Amino acid sequence: MTNLPNLLTLVRIFLVPLLVAALVQQNLSIHWNRTLILPNDLFALTVFLAAGLTDLLDGYLARRWKQVTTVGTLLDPVADKLLVSAALISLVQTRVLPGWLVILIISREFAVSGLRSIASA
Numbered sequence: 001m002t003n004l005p006n007l008l009t010l011v012r013i014f015l016v017p018l019l020v021a022a023l024v025q026q027n028l029s030i031h032w033n034r035t036l037i038l039p040n041d042l043f044a045l046t047v048f049l050a051a052g053l054t055d056l057l058d059g060y061l062a063r064r065w066k067q068v069t070t071v072g073t074l075l076d077p078v079a080d081k082l083l084v085s086a087a088l089i090s091l092v093q094t095r096v097l098p099g100w101l102v103i104l105i106i107s108r109e110f111a112v113s114g115l116r117s118i119a120s121a
Contacts, residue, residue, distance in 0.1 A: 005061045009054070012055060019090070025040060058072070081109060
């Protein structure tokens, strides 16, 4: 039997490069019959929200179906950090956010993760 929560976590990890491409590319957009359907900023928002939905869904399903695994427990926070860090770094690249702020946020995230791992040990 396939572990759907772990698969959703992997999907979230694979959405990270798509999110980065959508954020940093200026001419990335979705067209249909020469009509603009989705510009790159809305496409990036859609990818980020889809990834967030997979985060919500994988945790819910893992607990509901009693499919909490060691791999999922380790991989889920990594996927979250990858998604948020990639989005923030991409926003620095496009000059939407200042670099010092992103360094501060990412450092805090990793410090909290480190303290949690020390506390759990």
